[in-house]
Amino acid sequence: xxxxxxxxxxxxxxxxxxxxxxxxxxxxxxxxxxxxxxxxxxxxxxxxxxxxxxxxxxxxxxxxxxxxxxxxxxxxxxxxxxxxxxxxxxxxxxxxxxxxxxxxxxxxxxxxxxxxxxxxxxxxxxxxxxxxxxxxxxxxxxxxxxxxxxxxxxxxxxxxxxxxxxxxxxxxxxxxxxxxxxxxxxxxxxxxxxxxxxxxxxxxxxxxxxxxxxxxxxxxxxxxxxxxxxxxxxxxxxxxxxxxxxxxxxxxxxxxxxxxxxxxxxxxxxxxxxxxxxxxxxxxxxxxxxxxxxxxxxxxxxxxxxxxxxxxxxx
Numbered sequence: 001x002x003x004x005x006x007x008x009x010x011x012x013x014x015x016x017x018x019x020x021x022x023x024x025x026x027x028x029x030x031x032x033x034x035x036x037x038x039x040x041x042x043x044x045x046x047x048x049x050x051x052x053x054x055x056x057x058x059x060x061x062x063x064x065x066x067x068x069x070x071x072x073x074x075x076x077x078x079x080x081x082x083x084x085x086x087x088x089x090x091x092x093x094x095x096x097x098x099x100x101x102x103x104x105x106x107x108x109x110x111x112x113x114x115x116x117x118x119x120x121x122x123x124x125x126x127x128x129x130x131x132x133x134x135x136x137x138x139x140x141x142x143x144x145x146x147x148x149x150x151x152x153x154x155x156x157x158x159x160x161x162x163x164x165x166x167x168x169x170x171x172x173x174x175x176x177x178x179x180x181x182x183x184x185x186x187x188x189x190x191x192x193x194x195x196x197x198x199x200x201x202x203x204x205x206x207x208x209x210x211x212x213x214x215x216x217x218x219x220x221x222x223x224x225x226x227x228x229x230x231x232x233x234x235x236x237x238x239x240x241x242x243x244x245x246x247x248x249x250x251x252x253x254x255x256x257x258x259x260x261x262x263x264x265x266x267x268x269x270x271x272x273x274x275x276x277x278x279x280x281x282x283x284x285x286x287x288x289x290x291x292x293x294x295x296x297x298x299x300x301x302x303x304x305x306x307x308x309x310x311x312x313x314x315x
Contacts, residue, residue, distance in 0.1 A: 002037070003081035004030035005094045007102045009043040011109055013116035015054070015065050017238035020073055022118045024133040024245050027079050028126030029098040037081040040074060043091055043104055050112050053164060072219045078137045120272030124280065132281040134247040142224035150212055154187040155310065156225055158234035160254070161194040161203060168260055170235045174299040176207045178233075181303050185310060192216050192225060195239070226250075233306055236263065244279070249286040251309040253302065257294035285312055 006026030008019065023040070030038050047062040049055050057065075074083055084092070091104045099117060107115055127133050157179060161169050175191075182189040192215045193204040204211060215222040222239060226232050226248045234240040236254040243250040256275055257263035268275055276291050278284075290297075290305055 001094060003039040004033055004035035004037070004096070004098070005039045005041060006030070006098045007041045007043065007091070008116055009102070009104060009107065010047045011043065011045065012048060012107050012111055013114045013118065015047050015062055015070070017069065017241045018114075018118035019070055020241040020245060021120065021123055022116060023073065023077055024135055025117055025123045025126065026098050027133060027135050028123065028131075030079070031131060032126065033096050037079050039082045039084065040080065041084045041086060041091065042070065043086045045087060045089065069219075076136045076138060076220055076223055079135050121270070124272055127281045129281060132247070133245050136223060136242055136246040138220050138224040138227055142220045143228060146212065146215070146221060146224045146228055150190060150210070152188070153190045153210075153228070154230050155182050155189040156229035156232045157189055157191045158232065158237070158240055159191060159194050159197070159204060160235040160237040161197045162237065163196045163200070165260065168236075168254070168257065168263070170254070171299070172203060172207065174302055176209065177299060178303050178306055179209050181307060182310070185307070187310070190225070190229070192222060194237070231310060233309070249283070250288065251306060252289045253292070253297065254294060255289050256291055259294065263294070
């Protein structure tokens with residue numbers, strides 16, 4: 001085999017940006033087995049409906065998400081060799097493969113939890129300061145388009161004002177104040193608004209900041225924007241996963257939130273990354289998770305930590 005085969009079965013795995021983590025895990029196992037590229041098998045006779053959010057999807061939404069999240073992530077995966085989309089049960093199984101014991105006929109299709117590893121706890125042991133999971137890269141066309149329209153900028157701010165789990169959203173006033181504090185440092189910030197907000201209320205438009213709206217609804221343009229920025233500051237959200245796997249510099253806020261199950265201390269202890277840790281492959285002071293718990297992260301603390309990060313004096 002020229003490439004290492006990895007299998008993602010949507011009957012028992014989420015249709016979310018967790019797929020990006022899975023790709024990085026698969027790449028880690030490919031390198032472990034002596035391969036530089038991956039073949040990706042997407043098994044999708046149907047999409048699972050195992051939680052409240054998935055059960056709320058309207059007809060056609062999962063197909064839209066498959067095309068605009070899964071296939072777009074694959075289009076920017078530089079270690080990709082081939083894609084195989086399997087809509088029936090006829091899956092070509094290769095050895096070695098990842099997951100190593102995967103078999104489409106031996107799954108508990110009623111499982112309420114993912115049976116395909118997509119958590120950081122599976123990823124972190126595979127990489128270190130020498131081996132890095134930087135699998136994503138935008139095209140020259142995308143970078144030239146962003147640079148041509150928006151010119152040079154220093155810092156990219158990623159907002160979260162999503163429809164799903166609105167309690168996890170940011171306070172736009174706080175981030176607008178952060179935007180102006182960054183301007184006061186002599187730097188030029190730009191803003192990527194939340195995808196949901198672009199197509200619904202457009203609350204971000206109430207503020208006079210420089211926004212790259214196209215990057216909010218196009219993953220490759222988002223990645224190109226991250227790559228062109230010297231620093232990226234983001235709230236924890238699905239699309240911020242691009243930051244972890246593209247080699248750019250970042251500061252992530254909002255990863256720990258005890259009021260939300262999937263961001264709680266217990267959840268992070270089980271799924272990773274552990275509270276207070278940084279990725280073993282990350283560049284110190286440049287690729288940083290801020291571990292301030294959500295309830296303690298007021299506007300003053302947000303701006304203080306961001307300015308310290310930009311000054312290179314944090315952590």
